[in-house]
Amino acid sequence: MKKSVIAAAFVAVIVALLVAFPEILLNPGPLMKGHKPLDNSCFSCHRPFAGTSQQCAECHKPADIGIKNVAGRLLAVKSSKALFHRALSETSCVRCHTDHKGRQPKYTLKTFRHDTLPAALKNDCIACHNDRKPADVLHRTVSDACATCHSTDKWKSAVFDHTRLGASGRECITCHKKDTPSDGLHRQIGSGCSSCHGVTRWKPANFDHSRSLSSALKNNCMACHADKKQNDALHRNAGNTCATCHATDKWSNAVFDHTRLGASGRECITCHKKDTPSDDLHRQISSGCSSCHGTTRWKPATFDHSRYFRLDGDHRASCSTCHTVPGNYKSYTCMNCHEHSPSRIASEHLEEGIRNYNNCIKCHRSASEHGEGRGEDD
C-alpha cells in the first residue's frame, strides 16, 4: 500500500473522530455551570477563526448585567457591583472572563484590570466600590477620588499625602484620635503630634525634650520615666536628676562623674561590688580599686609592682617564681634561685650582723645590692 494512502486514511480517521467526538478530542475542559447546556455546541460561542468576543453579548446584554438574567427575568437581588458592565464594550468580555476551567464560575474570572474601563468609569471609583468606603472621619471628609490615595491592585497600603491638608487648619488629632497612646507622656502632650512625629509613619518619633516640655517638667525626668529607674545602689543614691548622667536621646551610654562623690567618703566597692572579679588577686584586695583602676573604665588597670619590688634585671620572672603559695600574692620568697640560696643569704647577713633578714623587701626594693628602705605595706 502506498504511503500516501496510509497517510490519507489516517487523516480521514482522525477527522471523522474530531467531528464525531469534538467534546473529547477538542474541548479543553468543562464549561462553567451556567454554560453546561452548551457543552457540545462549540459554535454557540465560537465563530470559526473569529473567536468568542462577539457572541457573549448575544445572551449577556451589558445593560442587563446585575439586573436581569439571560432569560430576561429580574434578579431577586440586584448586584450594584455588576452595573459597571453597562459602560463596557460588548466585545470586551474576554478581557476578564474565560471558560473551559471547570464547572465552578470562580475559576473563569481573570484578574480584573481597571485600565480596561472607559475613562468616565475609571475615575468614578465609588460607582462600584461604595460599600468599601470606611465611615471614619478621614474618609467622611475626603472626596470620592479614591485613587488619590489607593491603588487599583489593592486597598492597602494607601498613601495619604498630608500636604493636601495644607491650609485646611485641621489638627492631626482630628483623624488620629484613636492612634494616640494612652501613656503619661502623650496625655500631657495633647494634640501637637507633628512636633515629634512625621507624616509617613509614627515611628521613629523625634521627641525634643528641650522644646516640647515645660521648664517644670523638663527637670522632672521621673514624672515620665519613673518606670525606667534602676533599683541598684547607685540609682537609689543618685536622686531623680537623671540628666546629670543620662542624655535625652537614649538611656545607655550614661556618663557618671565620679568627682561628684569627692567628699562623700564612699568607697568604690559600695557601688561596684558586683563588678569585682573573683580571681585570687582581687580577692586579696578588698577595696582600694582606685589604686589600680581609673574612673572612666576598668581596663586598662595600672598595678604598680615597683611600689613593692622593682622587677628589673634578672627579676623579670614569672609570678609563681616568687609567689609560691597559690592565690596568695602577699606571700613571697626570694630563695627560689641559685643566687639567693638560704645558706648564702644567711651567711652574708650574719656576716653583717643582721639576724632578722626573712622579710627581704623590708630592705631590698630592687635588684640593687644595698637595701633601699621600708616598703609601703609595712
Next chain:
Amino acid sequence: MNMLNSVLISRALPLTLSYLLLVAATFSVDFILHKAGLAWTGRYLGVAGTLLVAFSFGYSARKKKLIEHGPLKHFLRFHCNAGWLGTLLILVHSGIHFNAVLPWMATALMMVVTASGHVGQYLVRRIREEVKRKKQQYGIAADRTDGLEQQQFWDSVTLGAFEKWRFVHMPLVTFLVVLTVLHVGSITMFMNWR
C-alpha cells in the same frame, strides 16, 4: 571487551541521557516560567517549537535533493538539534497538563517520534563507525571525504537495521504531522484572536 568502549556505553548512553535531559529540561523551564510569571509565553513557545521542528525537515529535503547544496552531515546535525529543541519548546507549551485529547495525542506521538529519532541517531553513528572500519580494512585514508565514503554510507544505510528503522520512523512522522496540523487548525479556528 572494555566496558567503556562498548557500543552501549559510548553510543546508547549519551542518547538515552539526551532523551531524559529533554524531560528534565521541560520541567525546569516550565517551573522557571511559572516562578517568573511568564507562563503566558507557553502559547508562543508552541509556535516557535513547531517552526523549529518544521525547519528541521530541511534534512529530508536535502536528502531528496529538494535542497541541492550543503553538506548532508550539517543538515543531519541541524535535524537532530532543532528537533530536540523544538520538542522541548512544545513540551513546555503543553504545560505538562493536558485537556483536550487531540493535543494530548500529538504530544505523546511527538515523544515517540523523538525517541525514534534518538534510535536513528544511534544507528547512523554505528554505521559511520562501520564505514570507517571498512575503509581502514581496504587501506583507504580515513580522513578522505570524497564520493566514495558517501557511496559506501548510503549503500550501508539502505540495508539492515537502518532501513527497518526508517520503515517505522517515517510513518510516525507522517502521523505526527497530521495531528499537528489538525491541532494547529482547530486552535486557529476556535481561539480568540484579540
